[in-house]
Amino acid sequence: MGMTFAEKVLGKAAGYAVKAGDVVTVEPHFCMSHDNAAPIAKTFKKIGVPKVWKPDHLVFILDHAIPAPTDEHAVNHKEIREFVEEQGIPHFFDVTSKGGVCHQKMCEEGFALPGLIIIGSDSHTCTYGAYGAFSTGIGRSEMAAAWATGKIWFRVPESLKITVKGKFNKGVSAKDLILKIIGDIKADGADYMSVEFHGPAISEMSLAERMTLCNMGIEMGAKNAVCPPDEKVLEAIRGIEKTNEWEAIWADEDAVYAKELTYDLGELVPCVAKPHTVDNYASIDEVKGTKIHQAFLGSCTNARIEDLRLAAEILKGKEVAVRTIVIPASWRVYRQALDEGLLETFLDAGCVITNPGCGPCMGNHEGILAPGEACISTANRNFKGRMGNKDSFIYLASPMTVAASALKGEIADPREVL
Amino acid sequence: MKIQGKVWKYGDDVNTDVIFAGKYTYTIKDRAEMAKVALEDLDPEFTKNAQAGDIIVAGKNWGCGSSREQAVTCLKERGIGAIIAKGFARIYYRNCLNEGLPIIVSPEAVDAINAGETVEIDFDASEIRTAGGKVFKFPPYPEFVRGLIEDGGLIPHVKKSLGISK
Numbered sequence: 001m002g003m004t005f006a007e008k009v010l011g012k013a014a015g016y017a018v019k020a021g022d023v024v025t026v027e028p029h030f031c032m033s034h035d036n037a038a039p040i041a042k043t044f045k046k047i048g049v050p051k052v053w054k055p056d057h058l059v060f061i062l063d064h065a066i067p068a069p070t071d072e073h074a075v076n077h078k079e080i081r082e083f084v085e086e087q088g089i090p091h092f093f094d095v096t097s098k099g100g101v102c103h104q105k106m107c108e109e110g111f112a113l114p115g116l117i118i119i120g121s122d123s124h125t126c127t128y129g130a131y132g133a134f135s136t137g138i139g140r141s142e143m144a145a146a147w148a149t150g151k152i153w154f155r156v157p158e159s160l161k162i163t164v165k166g167k168f169n170k171g172v173s174a175k176d177l178i179l180k181i182i183g184d185i186k187a188d189g190a191d192y193m194s195v196e197f198h199g200p201a202i203s204e205m206s207l208a209e210r211m212t213l214c215n216m217g218i219e220m221g222a223k224n225a226v227c228p229p230d231e232k233v234l235e236a237i238r239g240i241e242k243t244n245e246w247e248a249i250w251a252d253e254d255a256v257y258a259k260e261l262t263y264d265l266g267e268l269v270p271c272v273a274k275p276h277t278v279d280n281y282a283s284i285d286e287v288k289g290t291k292i293h294q295a296f297l298g299s300c301t302n303a304r305i306e307d308l309r310l311a312a313e314i315l316k317g318k319e320v321a322v323r324t325i326v327i328p329a330s331w332r333v334y335r336q337a338l339d340e341g342l343l344e345t346f347l348d349a350g351c352v353i354t355n356p357g358c359g360p361c362m363g364n365h366e367g368i369l370a371p372g373e374a375c376i377s378t379a380n381r382n383f384k385g386r387m388g389n390k391d392s393f394i395y396l397a398s399p400m401t402v403a404a405s406a407l408k409g410e411i412a413d414p415r416e417v418l
Numbered sequence: 419m420k421i422q423g424k425v426w427k428y429g430d431d432v433n434t435d436v437i438f439a440g441k442y443t444y445t446i447k448d449r450a451e452m453a454k455v456a457l458e459d460l461d462p463e464f465t466k467n468a469q470a471g472d473i474i475v476a477g478k479n480w481g482c483g484s485s486r487e488q489a490v491t492c493l494k495e496r497g498i499g500a501i502i503a504k505g506f507a508r509i510y511y512r513n514c515l516n517e518g519l520p521i522i523v524s525p526e527a528v529d530a531i532n533a534g535e536t537v538e539i540d541f542d543a544s545e546i547r548t549a550g551g552k553v554f555k556f557p558p559y560p561e562f563v564r565g566l567i568e569d570g571g572l573i574p575h576v577k578k579s580l581g582i583s584k
Contacts, residue, residue, distance in 0.1 A: 023562070035444060046573055048582040065444060072445045123485040123509055139487035139513040141572045148576060153562070187431045188479035192508050221479060223508055277431060362440035362484070383435035383483060385459040390439075 002252025100330025183281025470497025481510025
């Protein structure tokens with residue numbers, strides 16, 4: 001009987017064969033934390049171990065509120081810098097032009113590698129599955145314990161196999177696929193499971209598109225989400241690998257799955273997730289014309305160069321009708337967008353471009369909504385109050401749909417402006 | 419261990435943003451302060467009136483969304499005795515064990531329990547007893563999970579396992 005990706009990776013790390021349902025204790029290859037490294041450091045100190053287990057296995061990336069918008073955030077950042085100094089942590093991305101959104105940086109910098117086990121104190125840590133890693137989010141106490149002991153337990157998850165075939169029609173992208181999947185199987189449809197993306201359409205997809213899919217695995221409850229570590233992945237990581245412990249691991253043909261689903265990209269249309277849940281799917285025809293007050297093109301879900309290009313194509317030579325906030329996923333993306341003239345396109349169109357980071361995604365700064373306002377956003381969550389006010393409304397959509405909507409001041413079909 | 423408390427009842431897919439809002443994640447650092455804003459965007463009545471010992475009863479996928487542990491801490495500090503749900507999102511589930519907040523999966527009990535009634539949970543007998551006299555058994559925690567809860571959460575548990583006494 002064949003094995004799933006999760007069974008293989010966790011079995012390799014545990015040192016013996018495992019199957020879904022077993023509980024294993026493993027050593028993670030990397031532990032990622034963002035601005036919450038400060039409270040985790042405090043918890044770590046309560047344990048009473050003087051030094052973290054392996055300083056070079058910790059990665060700190062400031063992104064949630066940078067540069068610090070309040071004195072609380074400033075103190076938080078300061079505590080992280082002090083801890084980095086004290087512990088000699090080499091992988092630290094501070095508020096500089098080397099930084100960006102943590103999940104983007106983990107992939108850009110060669111931490112996200114096939115077959116590695118990566119834990120992060122952020123629920124969207126599942127993004128690194130795009131590079132073939134087993135990566136998952138955990139809470140603060142658990143991260144502090146992992147720094148101290150170098151160990152974490154996992155129940156080997158059951159797996160959900162999603163096979164994707166066909167080609168996207170004009171105006172449709174990976175975001176529309178993942179919103180459709182979550183709409184179909186709902187917010188708990190993959191609870192505790194490892195989601196594997198298979199099929200010819202996944203091979204066709206760029207790593208940026210695969211990151212969008214894996215990023216939102218958590219929105220259907222998944223423990224992790226993963227794509228095959230194919231040539232595109234190997235090409236992307238060549239020369240930037242932060243460890244040589246990686247290995248291209250993939251599920252067996254005859255692996256056993258808890259559930260299997262198939263999607264044909266040709267059947268998809270542009271869509272949104274309506275307020276206030278990510279599984280509240282609506283096709284563009286159902287919501288077209290809904291008034292919006294703000295558009296947000298950013299976040300770990302959809303702010304890579306590929307995403308910015310798609311939006312810029314729609315915005316070029318036109319002017320936005322509502323305030324539109326553009327936040328590239330990292331300074332590397334920012335620079336590339338600058339070189340390609342995309343930033344100029346956004347500026348000419350009336351967009352506001354801010355420094356790379358999470359921006360308004362979880363209501364910290366740079367675009368909080370007022371009561372009664374609606375925002376169309378390329379981010380991953382539209383929960384009540386997510387962007388800072390409980391009486392506002394968030395519609396999740398693709399970069400193309402967000403750009404098209406920004407032009408009209410209402411939710412719009414990107415196919416009509418392409 | 420036995421606990422008894424008044425029930426606050428909620429539906430499916432209650433996410434961590436409405437349990438503890440994202441905007442507070444770096445501005446409220448004190449555990450007791452976290453308790454004061456618990457469920458603010460979901461149920462202001464709870465935020466105002468929840469008492470130590472109360473029990474939360476909810477539908478499927480309680481705690482979906484963010485990994486923020488404050489969504490557990492705020493309830494623990496509020497004195498919530500336990501959460502009974504049809505299911506929990508996985509990070510939230512782990513965070514509860516790590517914070518030492520007892521959680522129980524029992525879809526049948528959730529359907530039978532009404533908001534405002536008083537229920538009793540007997541962890542030694544693995545039973546939930548409703549005001550109307552109904553009894554629901556739930557599976558005991560696995561051994562290593564019981565160790566976490568009994569030690570008061572992951573941090574005390576790790577200290578114990580590392581032989582650190584204070």
